[in-house]
Amino acid sequence: MHIEELATPVLVVDIDALDHNIDAMAAARPGPALRPHVKAFKSTEMARYVAGRGGHRNFCCATLREIRGMAFAGLGDDLLLANETLDAAVLATLVRRDDARITVAVDSDETVDVAVEAGADVLIDVDVGLPRCGCRPDDASRLAERARSGGVSVRGVMGYEGHVVGNPDREARTAAVAESMDLLRRAHDAVGGDVVSAGGTGTYDLHDWATEVQAGSYLLMDTAYSELDLPFTQALSVWSTVVSVSPGRWAVLDAGLKAFGMDHGNPTVDGHPVFFCSDEHTTVLPDSNGGLPAIGSKVPMTPAHVDPTVAYHETLVAVSAGNVVDRWPVDLRGW
């Protein structure tokens, strides 16, 4: 089936671009040096593809549902919930499975106690500058001690420099990563363990000390990350149909606010400025020659932010040279 025969809106991954991205990352960070982040694509089928081609077997998840889905799919070699949870009952159910190794981030007495109750291994999550989760570096050893006293294994530390990953100035990005890693090193010296987990797509090649980088956006990419000097290429689009044209003034595409994560701004359309998005529509303006696409024609749109875009869709349609080659259910949505 040709891509233009698909009902729209439809989420499309260009598998040749995806292959390029997998290969570029695997060359820089092979095997366990990368922990692909499932939150960016929320599909066990796609995770299997990434594992197969990229050679990575350890995955990172943001929700318990992602952990559960990956375990059920046979991808549970080493799953990190890179997030805090207070849900001891669900976590315990997952830990009791014998087909998955589950590690959870902790940053407080309460989250340590949840991990202990569930019997989950932990990483001490350290605040390295992003105002979000993570304990103060000086508090890391106390939390590690609490976890060990409770009988669970402390595998090491984690620190996400999310305030840095989008900085387009590579020199500034490099310096900021070094500052963050100084904080994480201080915590690791006190905590110990084999694992130092850090980073993201924007800083994947700026880590010489962390044992693994957590990255997900590199696989599909978006217009926000494309402003950085990264070797990854746009692999994700939402295809739409032109449902209305006001001649000489605008055209209306049938993909809107319910097809795109909008926090990084509007999607983009080649040649046509985006006027505005509404629930099921995007109005685009004429190109520089005054031209508009014809009613019924198909138009690819590029999301500004991958992760919340994927979370709106049921299926990732894999395409090569314009033809559908696979369909990956987005089966890890929700909570």
Add this chain to the structure above:
Amino acid sequence: MHIEELATPVLVVDIDALDHNIDAMAAARPGPALRPHVKAFKSTEMARYVAGRGGHRNFCCATLREIRGMAFAGLGDDLLLANETLDAAVLATLVRRDDARITVAVDSDETVDVAVEAGADVLIDVDVGLPRCGCRPDDASRLAERARSGGVSVRGVMGYEGHVVGNPDREARTAAVAESMDLLRRAHDAVGGDVVSAGGTGTYDLHDWATEVQAGSYLLMDTAYSELDLPFTQALSVWSTVVSVSPGRWAVLDAGLKAFGMDHGNPTVDGHPVFFCSDEHTTVLPDSNGGLPAIGSKVPMTPAHVDPTVAYHETLVAVSAGNVVDRWPVDLRGW
């Protein structure tokens, strides 16, 4: 079950507030004078509730999937696809059902021909000032003629003054509605038919000529519409759990960009300024007394925009006085 026992993030509708909104609207626009818009809540169970309490049997849909779901659910008395479609095959399948009356908006030769091919009744969709779908008013009679020549019934006209509905100045809103309705009246004079469909939540009481108003947001409401002088109250929230606290600095809630439509801005939290949202988190700042919620506590958040928020969730949990009374699947998501 108490609301605080629910796993988070979870979409919650306060059914007492919903009842108030249904009643306030039904008093102003009873029965067929209102065509509730399914796109705002995407749930056949909730549509059934609105039909039962509000007395409205005619619904408005934005997608073919919404039409299909409503027909299957036995809510097909009079379904309007208030949107253009080029998918004659799917539309024809729906029209052939004998349990639904389906009418579709058309604004071009191409969309008229699709309706004719599918055998669907039509409304002529007229551009009344919103730069989106709709033909020019003076093109309406030609399109109506084309539809009638093709053997389908032209039920009337539709015009959505979406550029007006959010204007907080009631006087300006009233004047702008009148201008839009002048355009729609011109088209209706040429087209004929019993139906004049217009409006939205922000202009529901400013229509004295349209035979029906299309409104959906009034049911659940959001922070954007709450700035208008409307008699509807906030009925929708997303409940979250505090998963991390940096004492004196911030708290982190477990609902973020994948739980909220973000085009109208951040969700709000009572008492706590929202610092920023990321995929699965919202970081909030201390309240005016420097206080932060405790780790593990539950916090309701109010979405800035209802429709794309609901589209991220699988279930609407109906709550009365803090207790769960029903669960409505959000079964009309996707396309």
